[in-house]
Amino acid sequence: MAKKNEKKARHDIIVDMNDFLMDYAATKLGRQPDLAKQVATAGQPDLTGLDQLFNDHGVGRRTKYLELATGFLRDEADIDANLAKDLTGESQQLAQEAIAYLGNHTQDFDRWEEA
Numbered sequence: 275m276a277k278k279n280e281k282k283a284r285h286d287i288i289v290d291m292n293d294f295l296m297d298y299a300a301t302k303l304g305r306q307p308d309l310a311k312q313v314a315t316a317g318q319p320d321l322t323g324l325d326q327l328f329n330d331h332g333v334g335r336r337t338k339y340l341e342l343a344t345g346f347l348r349d350e351a352d353i354d355a356n357l358a359k360d361l362t363g364e365s366q367q368l369a370q371e372a373i374a375y376l377g378n379h380t381q382d383f384d385r386w387e388e389a
C-alpha cells in the first residue's frame with residue numbers, strides 16, 4: 275500500500291510542478307495556444323533550455339521546478355533541511371520526469387484556452 279501512496283504522491287508533485295511552470299510561462303510569454311508544447315520542447319533533453327525560453331537566467335527552472343522537486347523529496351524522505359544529504363541529482367531526475375510528463379500531456383496544461 276505504501277508504494278501506491280508513494281506513486282500517487284510523486285504523480286501529484288509532477289502535476290503541481292507543471293502547473294507552477296505553466297503559470298510562470300503564461301506570465302513570461304503570454305497565454306497562447308500550444309504553450310505547454312513550447313515549454314516541454316524547450317525543457318528537453320536539458321532543462322536549461324527553459325532558461326533561454328523564459329530569458330530569465332534560470333529563475334523559472336530553479337524556483338518552479340527544481341526547488342519544488344527538492345522540497346517534495348525532503349518531505350517524502352523526512353529529511354531535515356540541515357542534513358547534508360544532497361538531493362540535487364534526485365531533484366534533477368524528478369524534474370526530467372515532470373517535463374516528460376508535460377510533453378505527453380500538453381493539452382491538460384493548456385487549460386486557459388477553455389476559459
